[in-house]
Amino acid sequence: MNALVWILGGLLVILAIAWVFRFAAQKATDNKPYFRDMPLSVAFGYVFAAAALLLSIWYFFQPKAVDGVPSAGVIFFRWAVIGLLGFAAAAWVFRTVFRNVGSENSKKLFRSMPLTAAFGVMIIIIYAIVSIFAGLIAPYGQEEILGAANVVAGGDPAIGGNPEYPLGTDQIGRDILSRLIYGAQNTVGIAFVTTCLAFFLGGTLGFLAAVLGGWLDQLLSRMVDALMAIPSLIFSLLLMTIATAWAGSEAWLVTIYMIFIIAVIDSTRVFRLSRAVGQSIVVMDYIEAAKLRGEGMGYLIFREILPNALAPLLAEFGLRFCFVFLTIASLSFLGVGIQPPKADWGTMVRDLSPFINYASFAPNAAVTPLLAAGAIALLTVAVNFVVDWMLHKSSGLKE
């Protein structure tokens, strides 16, 4: 209750300062239209933002520990701010470099790119490199059980760290950094394969339905309608129950089944889109011409329709990838997805989550579950930024 009073009081003070600020600005600038017409809400926004900025700067420079007890709030806040600024700076450097290096087309692309999209592209490239070369980058194996368990992240021996394991080890002594790197390979790789499969299935059937029409279109569409009426996470959980029963003790089979299950469920969404896009293309004259030339179905779909449907499908691919990736992470988090001992981010979050309760006295120990969850969030955020930019660009929205 006390905190609520403080917050309300603070907001009122900011409102008062905003009024004073607007009044002073009107007097100082001789009633310039910008300040004369400024609503109080806008002035409030400016003062609020300034107050938040000042407060963050003050909080950022608070001591990291008071009387030997770490003030965890300050430490987490510093990490968050440094991470945010670091990523923004890295994205800016990345964009600046590619504005000057590369072919004429890529330079042009990067010149029109907002910082968020540059950040997205950068993260996607980094993830791709890490997941492809995981075996070379990771210091230890993903299933390797090392000497020390529960080593704290940070590599500082004074608080239970070990420089050999920069991000510490988990409850049974596996190196967390290596598992994070291998997790990129497993989680991202599996999500990518699943999305490709979903697009192959949904895209082919969708275009086929669009080209052939008639009873096949009706049959497929009604099937898809029924499948889409079940929420996808619930449906995949139901099917995973059956899949684990089928797989028995073979853990890798569960993963294979999971790929197929999620691909089929997600292909329904792809089917909808590719059918709609395909239908608008099928009525074009050049399709008619190709049909009259006597081209086969394969030629029609892959050489005439697909190139013209590529732009919306590509944006959809990004979004689908995010969905698939999050579904797999959620399934693994719930314990029915990618099976241990394979490193996987969703499973890691679940296994390491008890550490979060140590946050107030050992911030370094609490950060590990967040790292795995953050790794998932970072990639989906990056993909979404890029897709958002692509959609914005292709829709030509200006306002």
Next chain:
Amino acid sequence: MAGLLGIILQRLLLGIATLFAVSIIIFVAVNALPGDFAQSILGQGATPEAVEAIRNQLGLNESPPTRYFKWLLGAVQGDLGIPMSQALFQSFTGSSTGGDVVTVFDQIIPRLKNTMFLAGVSAAISVPLAVTLGILTALYRNTAFDKAMNVSTLSAISSPEFFLAYILILFLAVLNPVFPSLSNIFPGMEFSDRLNKTMLPALTLTLAVTAQMMRMTRAAIINLLASPYIEMARLKGLSPMRVIVKHALPNALAPIITVVALNLAYLVTGVVVVEVVFVYPGIGQLFVDSVKIRDIPVVQACCLIFAAVYILLNLTADVLSIISNPRLRHPK
């Protein structure tokens, strides 16, 4: 008005047909389970007599279509069968006619109520928040405020729920103990206590759904800003706030209502992960636990309920958008 009723009736029938199809899918999926149902309950050392007893008890000796219709009829009447854990217990004690059997229905109802409570609290926070923020971002579009909101909502949409949940636990439960991180709800709790314990899961869900609704509200309003009557209102010299709230918002209501209903559907079904993180005793938690121990009757029933709620809310979205937009009532 008769036309409107006809459309609603038509959608309702379509919804029932969909639910019927969904029940077939669920039944077929569950029947694809390998091996003998009864055998898998009892394990390998079961005597043939015990297996036979279980088969009779569960009605497994009948043909699949018969079983399907029996299950469906039962489900319609609220009889969803007996959880497998209970069946196991009975066969060992030999008291299959005994009195106190906890049916799937008994197990699900209190949890469904809890889930509805959680969804209700999150909806009560997120819907007003999303619409307000949507109007504000449309009003101050392309300013620093709008861009900051765009980046943060996009990040919130794309983060997995458990990430949001753990961030909230970290800041609101561990570092600053404002709300408890475990939601041990039990019947007969006081409302304020219950609300306090539901707060963190509700806030997580709010973060997850607000962004989507806010972006849709903003897009729906901005879409309208180019129309001539908005131009007219602006030229009359109305303030931007008035133009948006009085002139643009009523016409943007249809897409906003649709996206709100769709997000409520998401709330009811997307609770699974959040409930597991906070150990909230809702239907999502029950579902995941049953999936893990392969308690088929419960899994089947939860699935059916989730699908029913999902279809119902989608239907509501459909009907509401037809009601709020007369143009949809008279298709060309």
